[in-house]
Amino acid sequence: MKKILGRPESMQDVSTIYCPGCGHGIVHRLVCEVIDELGIREKTIAVAPVGCAVLAYQYWKFDTTEAAHGRPPAVATGIKRILPDRIVFTYQGDGDLAAIGTAETVHAANRGENITTIFVNNAVYGMTGGQMAPTTLIGQKTLTTPSGRDPKLAGYPIKISEALAQLDGTTYIERVAVNSPKNILKAKKAIKKAFQVQLENRGFSLVEVLSMCPTAWWVSPEEALKWVEERMLPEFPLGVIKDKVTSNK
């Protein structure tokens, strides 16, 4: 019998702390599959975030460090500048990347650091129990927006990927989702491309992944898939936001 699917070599054989229906497991797996396919596991150094993925170093079978909240792009900069032939990526949530670490994100991107960022956007702070994220939708109820996010008081869902695309230092930015098999396949393609951009020394690449957080959205895992489709996609449209590689060809 031919084995067509198994655990990626880059994934540890352990169970995760993630809630039922959480998207992190899928995104972890896609990253690991891509690293396996590119044959770069032994030269990869990952930077894990503060947030639900804080324990990523327990799930990945490659060298991983753990940064302070918001600082992964600065940490990755230090790593990559010393070891330019290693593959360095950050794995960050919306609070890490687009709130507390906005400056580090913008400036690593603007310097065109040759690193890859996997940006998991689930519109909420999961680990701390469901507070407003910079990407929380208008009207979305969280612990810190109990009547729903009011833009007059709390601003608007930030489209950081579009903002980063304006910077001359960025090479490749795409937004994907992991709420359906079709979207998951597209997400994998984008993640692979982002790593290839780095392998070819083309500069800063980022994939924003819209992901589910049924626990902090107060919905079932199944409803969470629809929540992405019906509520997140109108605010955060999928697709390539910037691609200097293809447009230069």
Add this chain to the structure above:
Amino acid sequence: MAKRLMMGNEAIGEGAIQAGCRFYAGYPITPQNELTAYMAKRMPEVNGVFIQSESELAAISMLYGASLVGARTMTSSSSPGISLMQEGISYMAGAELPCVIANIQRGGPGLGNISGAQGDYFQATRGGGHGDYRTLVLAPHSVQEMFHLTREAFDLADRYRSPVIILGDGVLGQMMEPMEIQPPKASLAKGGDPESRIQDPAKKDWILDGCQGREPRSIKSLILGENSLEKHNERLAEKYKEMEKEIRYEAVEIEDAQAILVAFGTSARICKEAMHRARKEGLKVGLIRPITLFPFPKEIILENAPRIKGYLTVEMNLGQMVEDVRLAVSGRCPVHFYGRPAGGFPEVEIIIEKIKEILG
């Protein structure tokens, strides 16, 4: 060896280069800007990395990254910028990552002013950031010392896998003095690959460099699980105890002294002048100049306490190191204090007056 005239800030930079530092990240702030500019010019000449970071938060986090792959790393700043770096210093202490941080102190609190001051003694010697940790603190008092203590700091940082603070001030940073540039350490000159940015004399076996041929590693300060963080903290505390081997101080004419001045950095220079004049007047006064502020040279201070009439601690603040002197003395003799904060200099005449008061 021929001497050359150098500025304190630049001497720190050259000391770092000679120690094999190949990664510097920093954010401009007065009065340490000459150091950042020196590294911008010097790093490319030795195949090193210079980054002007977007903030001090980012600078120290860049060091965290470069240090965890094995490079010798340095940043520098002045008081308000060092406050911002406390996040990263705490993380590096927790993750046991070596680095060197120069604080060319200015007046505070807040934005304060840009004059030399010693108001960050508590911050430097008590850990500074959150959590139960300490860092080694070295206090130069001349341009030559800024060079060679920085050169030493990298060895200490690696030996203890810990951040090391160079605690200078705006006066030392800005002053020019003749000094000797000692060559790179023999261990570096011999085996170092000039093309590599990792210039450590000893290969580090804990770094992340890709898991080829070994199990993956992680470097972090997150330590969960029952009692694990407690054990980790206790192990760190043992390391801080071990650092007492590194205690350094300069003792000047203390043998027959009846009053002893205690001062570090710029204050110690002023005290040397006061002591010189007081001795001419026949006053039996000596000086203990702590060079390591943590660990603090408490033994020498304790030893002399029972036989003298009193200590006079002189600082460019309103009384910080004096607490360590009092702890060391443990009530065995009076401990007096004279200090001026925020850019004020202790005056030689007042120091001599106070010595006379102690001697009665």
